[in-house]
Amino acid sequence: MDRPFRRPGRPSHPRRPRPRLGSLRARAAAAAALAMAAVLATGGLWLYTVLRANLIENTTGRTELAARKVASQLDSGILPAAGRLPAPEGGVDLVLVRDANGRTIATSGDLKDTPELGELRPAPGSDSRSAVLAPARPGAERRAVVAVEAPGPRGARDPHTVYAMTVLGDVDAADRSVALGLLAGAPPLIAFSAALAWWVTGQALRPVAAIRTELAAVTASELDRRVPDPGGADEIAQLARTVNATLDRLERSDARQRQFTADASHELRNPLAAVRSRLEVALRDPDRESVAAALADTERLQGIAADLLLLARLDGGPAPRTEPVDLALLAAEAVARRPDPRVALRLDARAPVPAAGDPARLERALANLVDNALRYARTGVTVRASASGDGWALLEVADDGPGIPEADRDRVFERFVRLDADRGRASGGTGLGLAIAREIARAHGGDLRALPAAAGATGARLVLRLPQSAPPSFSPGRGSPRTKSGGV
Numbered sequence: 001m002d003r004p005f006r007r008p009g010r011p012s013h014p015r016r017p018r019p020r021l022g023s024l025r026a027r028a029a030a031a032a033a034l035a036m037a038a039v040l041a042t043g044g045l046w047l048y049t050v051l052r053a054n055l056i057e058n059t060t061g062r063t064e065l066a067a068r069k070v071a072s073q074l075d076s077g078i079l080p081a082a083g084r085l086p087a088p089e090g091g092v093d094l095v096l097v098r099d100a101n102g103r104t105i106a107t108s109g110d111l112k113d114t115p116e117l118g119e120l121r122p123a124p125g126s127d128s129r130s131a132v133l134a135p136a137r138p139g140a141e142r143r144a145v146v147a148v149e150a151p152g153p154r155g156a157r158d159p160h161t162v163y164a165m166t167v168l169g170d171v172d173a174a175d176r177s178v179a180l181g182l183l184a185g186a187p188p189l190i191a192f193s194a195a196l197a198w199w200v201t202g203q204a205l206r207p208v209a210a211i212r213t214e215l216a217a218v219t220a221s222e223l224d225r226r227v228p229d230p231g232g233a234d235e236i237a238q239l240a241r242t243v244n245a246t247l248d249r250l251e252r253s254d255a256r257q258r259q260f261t262a263d264a265s266h267e268l269r270n271p272l273a274a275v276r277s278r279l280e281v282a283l284r285d286p287d288r289e290s291v292a293a294a295l296a297d298t299e300r301l302q303g304i305a306a307d308l309l310l311l312a313r314l315d316g317g318p319a320p321r322t323e324p325v326d327l328a329l330l331a332a333e334a335v336a337r338r339p340d341p342r343v344a345l346r347l348d349a350r351a352p353v354p355a356a357g358d359p360a361r362l363e364r365a366l367a368n369l370v371d372n373a374l375r376y377a378r379t380g381v382t383v384r385a386s387a388s389g390d391g392w393a394l395l396e397v398a399d400d401g402p403g404i405p406e407a408d409r410d411r412v413f414e415r416f417v418r419l420d421a422d423r424g425r426a427s428g429g430t431g432l433g434l435a436i437a438r439e440i441a442r443a444h445g446g447d448l449r450a451l452p453a454a455a456g457a458t459g460a461r462l463v464l465r466l467p468q469s470a471p472p473s474f475s476p477g478r479g480s481p482r483t484k485s486g487g488v
Helices: 024-075 169-216 235-284 288-316 327-336 359-376 433-443
Strands: 094-098 104-107 128-133 143-150 160-167 323-326 344-348 354-357 380-387 392-399 447-451 461-467
Touching: 024 094, 024 128, 024 143, 024 160, 024 169, 169 235, 235 288, 288 433, 323 327, 323 359, 327 344, 327 359, 327 380, 327 392, 354 359, 354 461, 359 380, 359 392, 359 433, 359 461, 433 447, 433 461
Parallel strands: 344 380
Antiparallel strands: 094 104, 094 160, 128 143, 143 160, 323 354, 380 392, 392 461, 447 461
């Protein structure tokens, strides 16, 4: 169960480390500041451009309207006496009329600040043209100018041009105000976004700091410690639960390793002591029987060492090589290798059972199951190969011995486990055979389980299952299961 672990006398909340410049919190704040600066720069430039264009467009529209009013007067043949035009409306500053030769024949105001207008004429096919002209002299302001073509007075052959001008002082002032507002408002907004990101990231990472502090305190002697679980279903809570689950597995693995080391030491100690005592006796009084007994104990030690080496390879080694294997043929060969067993050994394999795996390792697993069954069977052992119909290939070994209690059907696969006196050291087993068989099955993507005996039968029933594959091709001369399935 995931649970926070707290040592007595320790504060419930570990002291948070000071954020560093390169920390995730600082990087998040810098990223938020840069993002806000980019948004403000892009949005401000867009707003400034749109506002400026709208103001100039509105000003140009009012200026063109004033010019067209004068042009309509010229078209009607009405021209004010003495060339004085009335003051234009709508904020337009100046309207003037020039003939085809460029002479000013009427104006509504003073011409001293009038910019050069000689090149500003409507294009062919158009009756108007607008432009924004630079100041005529230093200190003056820009002007929006619209030129409208109009017919001259009666008797004039060439058209006249009406110019209307509006000083853009108000537009420029509005542009400056907007630009200053954007520039003045950007730093506080950038600072606020960075501070907000700093605070939010700090709140989000506070459980991570607690997890890191507690995880750093986990040592080989304190594997029972657990990181605090902040609760909820977010990524930090899932991280805490994953870390605690990993620590659970690590603690179980360490306990298993310690138990395995203790069991291996215990299993090796007795044969070593027996070998030493027998050799000491043989040294004092040479005796063939003592040497033979010492040799038997040495063979037992060799078997235990080989089993331990195989388990070590299965625990941390690469995945087994895979090739097509017929489990029915494998079962037939396992039966054929025991021509004179202690009890009857029967084979039930009616058809090929294709699977995929390493034939040598699968042969070892089946041999361990058969040896275990022969060791405890009373009258017979059955080796069966079949397909389950749901994608699994099955190898089953059943005996009629004392059986395995339901409570011990999983524990029997642990290393160096012997359930009772009937399955004890006197029977010759090392306590590693079933553990090796299960590890081989799991390395192939399958499993090995102890199941209840079939209806009306007694004893142990061990079923090894593997993923099924396409039927393998058999080499001539190896035979089929039926040729090697004679009951023994």
